[in-house]
Amino acid sequence: MTANGELSPDTFAAFYELLKPFNKTGVDLKPETRFSEDLNFDSLVVMEFVATVEDRFDISVPMNILPDIATIQHLGLAVEKIVKAAKG
Amino acid sequence: MAGIFDRFANLVAQRQAMLDEGGSDPFQVRMDEVLSQTEAIIAGKRTILCGTNNYLGLTFAPEALKAAHDALDAFGTGTTGSRVANGTYSGHKDLERTLCEFFNKDSAIVFSTGFLANAGVLSTLMGPGDFILMDADCHASIYDGVRASSAEIIRFKHNDAADLDKRLARLADKPGNKLIVIEGIYSMLGDKAPLKDIVAVKKKHANTFLLSDEAHSVGVLGRYGRGLPEEAGCEDDVDFIVGTFSKSVGTVGGFVVSSYPNFDMLRLVCRPYIFTASLPPSVVASARVNLGLIKNGGALRTRLMRNAKALHNGLTEAGLKLASDISPVVAVVAPDPQTAIAFWRGLIDAGVYVNLALPPATPYGYSLLRCSLCAAHTEEQLREVVAIFTTVATNLGLIERRTPRVALG
Structure with missing residues (x-):
């Protein structure tokens, strides 16, 4: 994802909570933490995590953007964008 | 390196x-x-x-074996060509007509496998600005098909019509067409889609269509073996049915049937239809006979x-x-x-x-x-x-x- 900008502290805090049950090896979570390399997520776990994010924020995250999502920051910014668009 | x-x-x-x-x-x-x-x-x-x-158990049905043998002798071991080149024989057209009669739909397109049918149909049915809402437990061929589509892809929770409804509601102000994709019977656990509920959700939303992959349910469900839409009594509400010949039909190949206007034009744009050799005549002949056996099965x-x-x-x-x-x-x-x-x-x-x-x-x-x-x-x-x-x-x-x-x- 090429979107720049800072993840809002609220979004990161929400992700921090959501990631707890997925963070099996107790990785220190930062915005730049990578799902695949750092958290050892396979594509299926990524999908599962995205589903919990969708529930939490009451949005749909299109699958099309997933190839560009590598870090918490990427997904967080994408979620913020979708939430903003939904509010109009 | x-x-x-x-x-x-x-x-x-x-x-x-x-x-x-x-x-x-x-x-x-x-x-x-x-x-x-x-x-x-x-x-x-x-x-x-x-x-x-x-x-x-139709892989050794005597009627299908005989039809396959006859077609083999009359038309040879293979077509050596795509459906749009030299690979359409009378048998392929007969089979498509049989599928139309079997499902009571206006159009049928035969592909070389069920995987290719999904890959072809799902990559072309929806376009830019459209949306595909797929059940999260759909088969790999559906995942690969939608990935090649230019529509926006959204997954809904497995067999959860309320979750689908919620996601469609979020798209209410988007002008594009929406396609719901489900399976009649899911292959791993054998569970059925809640088709009536999904049809009700479909009807609530504008420009929304429904595709069901009946790979595991054709031959298995319904009085005449037409799958879950027949069993659930909502065949007219399922706009596109994808299926395979490699399960109940006992051979290999895939198909899609629909009564949507001009549905046949997909033949012009489905790359997995255009750029693959067609099914061998013997396979086509046995599929056609077995569809008859399924109807009366x-x-x-x-x-x-x-x-x-x-x-x-x-x-x-x-x-x-x-x-x-x-x-x-x-x-x-x-x-x-x-x-x-x-x-x-x-x-x-x-x-x-x-x-x-x-x-x-x-x-x-x-x-x-x-x-x-x-x-x-x-x-x-x-x-x-x-x-x-x-x-x-x-x-x-x-x-x-x-x-x-x-x-x-």
Whole structure:
């Protein structure tokens, strides 16, 4: 994802909570933490995590953007964008 | 420099570990002789086939064999061409007409496999600005198909019509078309889509269409074997039905049927239709005959469901954990992949073939011994399958060893 900008502290805090049950090896979570390399997520776990994010924020995250999502920051910014668009 | 397969290192290591344990390789089974729809010779041993998706047992139907032989002699071993070049014979058109009559739809397009039918239809049906809402548990061919589509792809929770409704509502102000994608019967656990609920949701939203992949339900559900839409009484509300000839129809190939106006134009844009050789004439001929047998196959469906019930009940009574309700797919749950592999090997060594299904190909991370029933299974064969499952599971410590009852006095 090429979107720049800072993840809002609220979004990161929400992700921090959501990631707890997925963070099996107790990785220190930062915005730049990578799902695949750092958290050892396979594509299926990524999908599962995205589903919990969708529930939490009451949005749909299109699958099309997933190839560009590598870090918490990427997904967080994408979620913020979708939430903003939904509010109009 | 990195090797080109380095990124698969984990997979290769897992596979090697499995082979190092010794025993047969679950993903390299070889059948040296096929004795019938329900038995084959594997590794020199007579083996009961209980995982071939051959639900109605039509692979040796005499009428289909004869039609295939005749077509083979008359038209040769293959068409050597695509449907849009030299690969459309009268048989292909006859088969498409038969499909239209079978499903009572205006158009039918035959593909060379079910996978290609999904890949072709899902990549082309929706375009830029449109939306595809797919059940999260859909088959790999649906995932690959939608990935090649220029529509926006949204997954909804498996069999959850309320979740689908919520997601469609979020798109209410978007002008594009919306396509819901589901399966009649899901392959791993044999569970059916809540079709009536999904149709109700579809009707609530504008510009919304429904596609159902009936790969595992054609031949199995409905009085005339037309799948879940027939059983649920909502055939007119399913806009597109995708299916395969490689399960109940007993051969290979795929299709899509629809009454949507000008549906046939997909032939001009579906790359998996245009750039693949068409089905051999013998395959086409046997598919056509077997569709007729399916239509009049009420007795076969009765036997299939009787067998489904017998295996389900037998395995449940033995104390095994099942992830399926009574259905032609019976999913026995093993606690982890290693145990599942050992379980599978125990079964094959004792003469029962089932599918080993491991995550990530399974829902909920299940490690499964996936069985599928055939109308041609005999009661005796199923008793043997249950007995072998029981012995293997007992040896693995998954169920308690039963103390033989001793008559007193």
